[in-house]
Amino acid sequence: MEPIPSNYYDLFGLEHRLALDPRDLEKRFYSLSRKFHPDLYTLKSPEEQQYALDATAILNDAYRTLRDPLTRAEYLLKENGFDIGEQGSKNVPPELLEEVFELNMALEELRGGDEEARAALAEAQKKFAGMRDDIDRELETKFAEYDRTRNRDVLSEIRGSLNRRRYVRNLVNEVEKELVETTDAPR
């Protein structure tokens, strides 16, 4: 039994790149899934059966992580020694904090029954969804740049973008939820 590579890229036999072809990744995933499928190991020793189970579990985690560009980027950042999920405002521009704060105020007003806040929220929703799309485009460019240059500074920029994106995504979700809930609520 060859040892199962614990690194997700190595497991798929891929270069450690940020931009991946999802179809190629899927193909590799299916081929490895077949290779490690526990059904193929039913007549083997208990150790080998366990091996197949372990390999399949790692493979599923690996596929889930690398398939999504955002979790993939986080994985590669971690690999390169960046702290992910580190809490704090260091990577959030002050203007964004200001906007987040204002938006939360508007959300609170709407929850408090102030219907005038609704228009402001709908406006904010559009704006933040636009910001999210901008960040996604920015990330795509930076992914390509990193793959080309392997420049650590680019990774650091990517981490900043990921933080901002997470913030913005949470906001978009919250505003959407609020707009739907308060619209559906019986009067």
Added chain:
Amino acid sequence: MAYSNKVLDHYNHPRNVGSMDKNDPNVGTGMVGAPECGDVMKLQLKVNPSTGVIEDAKFKTFGCGSAIASSSLATEWVRGKTVDEALAIKNTDIVNELSLPPVKIHCSVLAEDAIKAAVADYKRKHETGEGFEKAAS
């Protein structure tokens, strides 16, 4: 995970919620946030410019119970302290006082950062005099 009684007390009866005029030259405003959980915290200090003593503090926090309790406690603690004494408040003091579990330590860090940011804002206004001009216009 259960909140400690102190956290619940601050959460249910937050002290000093509100805001002050951020253009007031004697008011320092600190705005910090944690992208991870979407928390955002605004903490403001009103300082007596001749004594350097913090006479009033207000906060507004959008976030979990621990984030609200941490900032509420921070406003209680900074009142009556000089700005430099306020800078000595450590997040670990907040953790101990509120018995925050490890997963909530970042909330106390946020509160400490908010105090530091507010003091820095106040000091910036007083070094450059910019705050006075803004308030006058």
